[in-house]
Amino acid sequence: MLDLKLLNRAIEQIAQERGIEPEAVLIAIESAIATAYRKEYRKKGEIVKCKINKKTGDMKFWQIKIVVDENSIRIKKEEEESEDLLKKSEELKIEEKEIDSEDRLPLYNSDRHLWLDEAKKIKSDVQVGDEVEILLESQKEFGRIASQAAKQVILQKIREVERNSIKEEYKDKEGEIISGVIQRIERGNIFIDLGRATGIMFYNEAIPGEHYRIGERLRFYLLAVQEETRMPGLILSRSHPKFVSKLFELEVPEIHDDLVEIKAVAREAGSRTKIAAASKVEGVDPIGSLVGQRGTRVMSVTNELGNEKIDIIDWSEDPEKFISASLSPAKVMSVDILPRREALVLVPEDQLSLAIGKGGQNVRLAAKLTGWKIDVRSQSRPEEVIKEGVAGEGVSEQKQKTEEQTEQTEEKKEELIKEEKKAKNTKKELEQKEEK
Numbered sequence: 001m002l003d004l005k006l007l008n009r010a011i012e013q014i015a016q017e018r019g020i021e022p023e024a025v026l027i028a029i030e031s032a033i034a035t036a037y038r039k040e041y042r043k044k045g046e047i048v049k050c051k052i053n054k055k056t057g058d059m060k061f062w063q064i065k066i067v068v069d070e071n072s073i074r075i076k077k078e079e080e081e082s083e084d085l086l087k088k089s090e091e092l093k094i095e096e097k098e099i100d101s102e103d104r105l106p107l108y109n110s111d112r113h114l115w116l117d118e119a120k121k122i123k124s125d126v127q128v129g130d131e132v133e134i135l136l137e138s139q140k141e142f143g144r145i146a147s148q149a150a151k152q153v154i155l156q157k158i159r160e161v162e163r164n165s166i167k168e169e170y171k172d173k174e175g176e177i178i179s180g181v182i183q184r185i186e187r188g189n190i191f192i193d194l195g196r197a198t199g200i201m202f203y204n205e206a207i208p209g210e211h212y213r214i215g216e217r218l219r220f221y222l223l224a225v226q227e228e229t230r231m232p233g234l235i236l237s238r239s240h241p242k243f244v245s246k247l248f249e250l251e252v253p254e255i256h257d258d259l260v261e262i263k264a265v266a267r268e269a270g271s272r273t274k275i276a277a278a279s280k281v282e283g284v285d286p287i288g289s290l291v292g293q294r295g296t297r298v299m300s301v302t303n304e305l306g307n308e309k310i311d312i313i314d315w316s317e318d319p320e321k322f323i324s325a326s327l328s329p330a331k332v333m334s335v336d337i338l339p340r341r342e343a344l345v346l347v348p349e350d351q352l353s354l355a356i357g358k359g360g361q362n363v364r365l366a367a368k369l370t371g372w373k374i375d376v377r378s379q380s381r382p383e384e385v386i387k388e389g390v391a392g393e394g395v396s397e398q399k400q401k402t403e404e405q406t407e408q409t410e411e412k413k414e415e416l417i418k419e420e421k422k423a424k425n426t427k428k429e430l431e432q433k434e435e436k
Contacts, residue, residue: 018162019196026052028157036142036150037061045111048136061136065114069128073108166197170225170234177246180236182216192220192236199234207238208270210306219304221246238305239269247304248275251297254289261286263315266368273308274326274365276315287312311365319343323374326366330355333379342373342392352378352386360388367391 011029015022034050042048047064119126126132142150170178180192180199188203190212201220206212221243226233237243245262254260259281267273277286290312291298298310313325323343324332330351336344347355355376356363367374373392377384 014158018158018165020158020161020165024161024165025158028154028161031157032150032153033059034061035153037136037139040142041139042136043111045109047112049133059138059140061138063134063136065112065119065132065134067116067119067126067128067130067132068108068113069116072105072128073113074105075108167225170197170222173222174225175242175246176222177219177243177250178222178236179217179219182212182214182218184214185212192218194234197234199236201236201238205235205237205239207306207308210238210270219247239267241265241267241273244273244275244301244305244310247301248290248297251292251300252289254284259284260289264369266365268361268365270306270308272311272361272365273305274311274313274369276313276322276326276369278315287314313369319370319372323366323370323372326369327355327362327374327376330362340373341371342375345374345376346379346382347376349378349380352376352389356386356389360391363389364391 011022011025014020014025018025030050030052033052034048037050038044038046038048042063049062049064051060052058053060114132116126116128119130119132122132122134178194178199180194183191183193183198185191188206190201190203190206192199192201199220199222205223212218218238220236220238221240223235223237223240224233226235242265244267245265248262249255252260255262259279261278261280262275263278264276265273275290277290279286279289289297292300298312302308302310311328313328314321316322316325319337320335320343323335323345327345327347330347332345332347332351332355334346336346338344345355354362357365363374363376374390375385376389377386
């Protein structure tokens with residue numbers, strides 16, 4: 001009989017430390033004791049269960065066997081003969097590979113299976129596929145190896161329960177903003193302490209140019225919850241476009257109250273973001289709601305993003321109006337809608353550079369926001385095509401170009417460093433010769 005006070009105290013302590021239910025800890029302990037019992041007193045292949053009486057502390061053990069008949073099981077002898085035949089025949093080998101393993105019947109195991117006629121002696125109404133419980137003799141003494149195995153099972157089961165608990169907790173938060181403290185930085189990847197779990201923000205999900213310090217508390221966008229890893233992998237991001245829209249949801253009550261909706265977001269993290277907002281209720285100004293009194297709301301979001309510029313425009317179902325607004329702050333004279341979701345935009349000569357933006361950023365973001373290929377030209381020179389004024393490439397193509405440009409820049413930097421080193425070495429050699 002177990003000491004119930006000690007057991008309950010241990011269960012409560014583990015449950016509190018790991019943030020899991022006490023009942024789950026008790027199940028893990030029962031499973032561990034059943035493993036120790038099987039290792040000490042039974043055969044390896046048997047299925048043994050244990051139940052602890054919460055009132056008395058007594059332990060009950062039983063074995064589980066599955067009821068089978070000739071049509072639901074394979075006999076080992078037949079299996080061995082078929083395997084010998086397969087070894088001799090290449091054709092049969094090919095056929096065996098084509099057969100789905102799930103369609104094959106399980107192999108008979110006397111430790112786990114019980115024939116139907118034998119099972120009926122225990123329980124008259126039993127059927128094939130049912131589980132039969134066979135009561136085992138209670139034991140209290142377990143050897144060192146069995147006890148060690150039980151300890152490992154307890155730790156493993158508790159980890160599994162903890163893993164499932166974390167997965168369930170954060171699965172509902174996927175696509176939301178969560179807060180965490182930067183724990184460590186390894187090879188550009190940032191590990192964040194979220195309390196019960198640790199999240200990771202890969203270097204490509206960080207805001208370019210943003211510096212992170214260990215111990216700093218920040219907000220993150222929960223991009224995904226990976227279940228394949230040993231512990232649930234919580235993938236975080238600060239560069240995702242939805243991170244901006246979620247920040248506005250926290251700052252703007254009108255969005256929470258379903259009066260204003262963010263329709264689209266186009267972002268180049270660390271530099272600039274364009275947001276298209278629409279009102280669901282007549283009389284509510286979507287831009288004013290997002291900007292806030294004296295710009296307080298938009299400033300709160302900008303501060304979180306490291307002073308990233310944010311343009312807020314009115315969303316419209318009319319492509320001409322939407323494209324015209326998307327090129328803000330530039331003034332647009334006309335928008336001509338062309339086939340294949342293309343648009344020709346004419347702007348005054350003095351507004352051309354503003355409409356295109358530095359490095360074509362403004363027109364590029366406008367194209368991402370609207371989903372249209374936009375060709376910006378001067379009103380006085382409509383026949384002249386400006387390379388930077390044409391935008392509408394896919395996000396992946398644009399990203400690839402940016403990566404290629406970055407690689408070229410890095411190569412140039414390396415070449416310059418090598419040249420500087422050569423120049424320094426040459427200078428040293430000359431100085432040494434002069435001294436001699």
